[in-house]
Amino acid sequence: MIKIWSMKKDNATVDKKKPKVSAAQIRVQKDLGELDLPKTMKMTFPNPEDLLNFELEISPDEAFYAGGTFKFSFAVNGNYPHDPPKVKCLQKIYHPNIQADGNICLNILREDWKPVLTLNSVMVGLQYLLLEPNADDPLNKEAAEDLRNNRRNFESNVHKSIRGGSVNGVQYDNVMSHK
Amino acid sequence: MVDAQSTLTLDDSQRWAGVYKLLDRSSLIHPEFEPVDQIKEFIKEAKILVIGAGGLGCEILKNLALSGFCNIHVIDMDTIDVSNLNRQFLFRRADVGKPKAVTAAAFINKRVQGVTVTPHYCKIQDKDEDFYQEFALVICGLDSIEARRWMNATLFGMFDPENPDTMKPLIDGGTEGFKGQARVILPGNTSCYECSMDMLSKPTGFPLCTIANTPRLPEHCIEWASVLEWPNKHGERKMDTDDPKDIQWLYETALARAKQYNIQGVTYSLTQGVVKNIIPAIASTNAIIAASCCNEALKLASTSAKYLNNYMMYSGNDSVYTYTFEHQRKDDCPVCGNAVSKMEFRGDKTLEEFMDFLKEKPDAQLKKPSFAIAGKPLYLQAPKSLEEALRPNLLKPLKDLVSSGDQITVTDSTLPFSLQVEITLV
Structure with a gap:
């Protein structure tokens, strides 16, 4: 018969262990330690002892947003990777899938998130969004319409907006890498 | 049956007569089960x-x-x-x-x-x-x-x-x-x-763009109110899903949006259900x-x-x-998949020397290991900015970074998940 417990009543000699690391923390350590970022991306850690909150800069080298440097904040919660990281754009930019207040419409950040995805997947997804804005999933409806109706006009709007100019009466942040 | 040494009383054997019918018999279900008073005492105590x-x-x-x-x-x-x-x-x-x-x-x-x-x-x-x-x-x-x-x-x-x-x-x-x-x-x-x-099953989420632009369901309106409108109207203040005032605000905001898009079905209890993720x-x-x-x-x-x-x-x-x-164990489970291995290492040796030791250890086979204690990084191979900030740690003696009994979390691309090293400094 399997003896699950010894029937002794005293278990005084159990040594106490140090606080355990959470599964989320290990997973983030693994995700980060194995990152191989392209030269268009740079990460900064406001508190290098906290791996769960950091910023990512993407400087696309081609397409509409080339020349700009776009900053995103990442907040990873204790339920990662069951929950996706919370990602916001820290600048006010003219982009069909990014709202002025920083919300981002990227499927893997919400409805299509899966625990097998990594921080790298999200970063690649964000870069893709800057290379290929998607007019079908608009958060900034006017930008999406501009992109759908007149790509040249959209391109010049982006050019203006990332230099701190106004588009459709809205002023955007200057995000040029060399201001 | 009650004997003199037992902590069981006559009262117990009457009180738990039904349970003891099971525990007093030897071969009801489990052929090797031995009915001894210790078991009854264990259940009681x-x-x-x-x-x-x-x-x-x-x-x-x-x-x-x-x-x-x-x-x-x-x-x-x-x-x-x-x-x-x-x-x-x-x-x-x-x-x-x-x-x-x-x-x-x-x-x-x-x-x-x-x-x-x-x-x-x-x-x-x-x-x-x-x-x-x-x-x-x-x-x-x-x-x-x-x-x-x-x-x-x-x-x-x-x-x-x-x-x-x-x-x-x-x-x-x-x-x-x-x-x-x-x-x-x-x-x-x-x-x-x-x-x-x-x-x-993954938590139900709706695409942000659907919520923002093309709501079709009452849930879309409620999510819009809680995800997009709440931060707009309340700034930094966090929503308290247990506060009826906050739920009422969400309900009214969602209802107004539902009217605008001609969507039926936004109710107070649905609002509560969606934001608190309530399952009946x-x-x-x-x-x-x-x-x-x-x-x-x-x-x-x-x-x-x-x-x-x-x-x-x-x-x-x-x-x-x-x-x-029988649900199977996952080899790469972050909780039960990585056994803690105990290691001894000299405290005056550097973290870099410890890393080289792990790389050469035949049963570890690590290539580019990263180290942390309780979520606090000691050294990470990437990203570059963090690697540079932590690089000085490589040259520090181990005793300045860890104490005996600490568990170092080691991750590496060659490990399914991680390796926990309980270190003893010698």
């Missing part, structure tokens, strides 16, 4: 911990108390809401607003003679390993994934293969509408809760799952019958269906 005093918790407490377990503890951080009363039968109308753990314990103590339930009105995270170490068995009746993961990881963290007393069986019950599951988790033996994270609770599902959990508790404690190995799923959607299977 062993400290059992019930986590959650809600729908499942009330059933579990009642079942345990009527099965001969006399020393029961219960933890719950919640207070009683009027909507609990239909199924959480240890509570009465006058108890609304009182702590669930305290009220449930008082009810059982009054109703079931000889049983002592000790309440803990707090979060499970408020208790330390010393507290959990005292129990023989833990039964969870929770509604939160996060709490289950915490409890699972804590009990696995406490487990020391060299000390059988540190093995705390975890019986986990869960219900969702007409469906539920009961499982037995034995640290060091079975799969754990973390191994089954991929079985969970059904009393009979709770009763069935709690019964299974307590059945396992009695079998584990008495060894009178084989226990569940290790996962029973139940569906009451069409008639009654249950299926029991």
Whole structure:
């Protein structure tokens, strides 16, 4: 018969262990330690002892947003990777899938998130969004319409907006890498 | 049968006559079961911990108390809401607003003679390993994934293969509408809760662009109110989903948006359901799952019958269906997949020398390891900015970075998940 417990009543000699690391923390350590970022991306850690909150800069080298440097904040919660990281754009930019207040419409950040995805997947997804804005999933409806109706006009709007100019009466942040 | 040395009294043998019918016979279910008084004493005296005093918790407490377990503890951080009363039968109308753990314990103590339930009105995270170490068995009746993961990881963290007393069986019950599951988790033996994270249905989320621009469902309007409008109107203030004022605001905001898009079905209770992610609770599902959990508790404690190995799923959607299977351990499980290896290393050697040692260690085979202690990084191979900031640590002697007994979390692309190294500085 399997003896699950010894029937002794005293278990005084159990040594106490140090606080355990959470599964989320290990997973983030693994995700980060194995990152191989392209030269268009740079990460900064406001508190290098906290791996769960950091910023990512993407400087696309081609397409509409080339020349700009776009900053995103990442907040990873204790339920990662069951929950996706919370990602916001820290600048006010003219982009069909990014709202002025920083919300981002990227499927893997919400409805299509899966625990097998990594921080790298999200970063690649964000870069893709800057290379290929998607007019079908608009958060900034006017930008999406501009992109759908007149790509040249959209391109010049982006050019203006990332230099701190106004588009459709809205002023955007200057995000040029060399201001 | 009561002998002179036993702590059992004549009263016990009458009080628990029904349970003892099972425990006094040798070959009812388990051919090797030996009926000895020690087993009855164990059931009477062993400290059992019930986590959650809600729908499942009330059933579990009642079942345990009527099965001969006399020393029961219960933890719950919640207070009683009027909507609990239909199924959480240890509570009465006058108890609304009182702590669930305290009220449930008082009810059982009054109703079931000889049983002592000790309440803990707090979060499970408020208790330390010393507290959990005292129990023989833990039964969870929770509604939160996060709490289950915490409890699972804590009990696995406490487990020391060299000390059988540190093995705390975890019986986990869960219900969702007409469906539920009961499982037995034995640290060091079975799969754990973390191994089954991929079985969970993902939280329902709607694409942000749908919420923002093309709402079609009442849920879209409610999500719009809570995800997009709330931060606009309330700034930094966090929503309190237990505050009726906040729910009312969300409801009104969602309703106005629904009108604008001609969408029917936004109600106060749907609003509450969506933002609090409420799944309807059904009393009979709770009763069935709690019964299974307590059945396992009695079998584990008495060894009178084989226990569940290790996962029973139940569906009451069409008639009654249950299926029991052995859920497999995941090799790369972050909680139970990585054994702690103990290593000795000289404290005056540097972190870099420790890293080289691990790279050359034949049973480790690491290529580019990263190190952290309790989530605090010591050295990470990437990203570049962090690697540069942490690089000076490589040249520091180990004794400046860690102390004996610390667990270093090592990750590497060659490891399925991670390696925990318990270091002893020499």
